[in-house]
Amino acid sequence: MTMSLTKVFAIFLLLVAFVPTVQAQRNETPNSIGIRLGDPLGVSYKRYLPANKALEFVLGSGVHGWYRSYYKNSFDHFSRYDGDRYLSHRVESTFTLLGRYLFHYNIPMDPPASEGTVEWYWGIGAMLRSAKVRYHYQENAPPQLVKNDTRNDITFGPEGIIGMEYTFEDIPLTLFGEVSLLIEIADRPGAVKFSGGTGARVNF
Incomplete structure (x- = not known):
């Protein structure tokens, strides 16, 4: 699944249109939903809890260009390609939760x-990402044919997050920015990824 920036922005405008303008106090507006730009690009929902805690869920699509070297290196980790020569790849779709x-x-x-x-x-937190990757490669065994192969790459692991957010007093809007670190359990155990994002959410 690939979510375009245009679609995400349209969703955000609909949210703004249908959420009443009230003072954005936590006890009155414990829910927050909006767009997240970065990796992943998608929709962010946040539920503020007592004692300054919160739950957040993000549904979106990974930024293909940010993982060019990652999926290239993944080719060498797949046993089915042992000895074959990598030529190129294309990420056809991604889904991130x-x-x-x-x-x-x-x-x-x-x-x-x-x-x-x-x-x-x-x-x-935790991240689950599914990516459909099409590899173009040359077989090592004679007659060394050039082939294409599509794989579904699943990434899962724990995540650590740190960020900041600004909540307006008179309008139900929160702006945020953050960075995170992911340690993979699957598909490449021990691999570390850094990512970041920024965005805006409507409080209701």
Whole structure:
């Protein structure tokens, strides 16, 4: 599944149109949904919990260009290609799902931010990514034919997250930016990936 930026932006505009404008206080607006730009590109839903905690779920598509070297190197890890020569590859579709448990902390401002609140957060979670990758390669065994092969690559592992968000006082809108680190359990155990994202969510 590949989600274009145009589709994601259209979803965000619909959310803004249908969510009533109320003061974005946590006890009144514990839900937050919007768009996430980066890796993955998609829709972010956040549920604020008591004691400055939150749950977040992200559904989207990976940015193909960011993983060019990753999928190229993956070719050498597949036993079915032992001895074959990599020529090229194309990522045809991706699907990404994130689940997170987050801890929020207020950042005191001097002078105070009259238009909203600033918080930083950290948390742990898990990522599941499915990618359809088409490889173009040359067989090692005679007659050394050039072939194409499509594989479904599944990536799963725990994730650590740190980020910041700004919530406006008079409109139900939160802006955020974050970075994360993933340690793969599958498909390449022990592999480490860094990623990041930014976006906006409507509170309701």
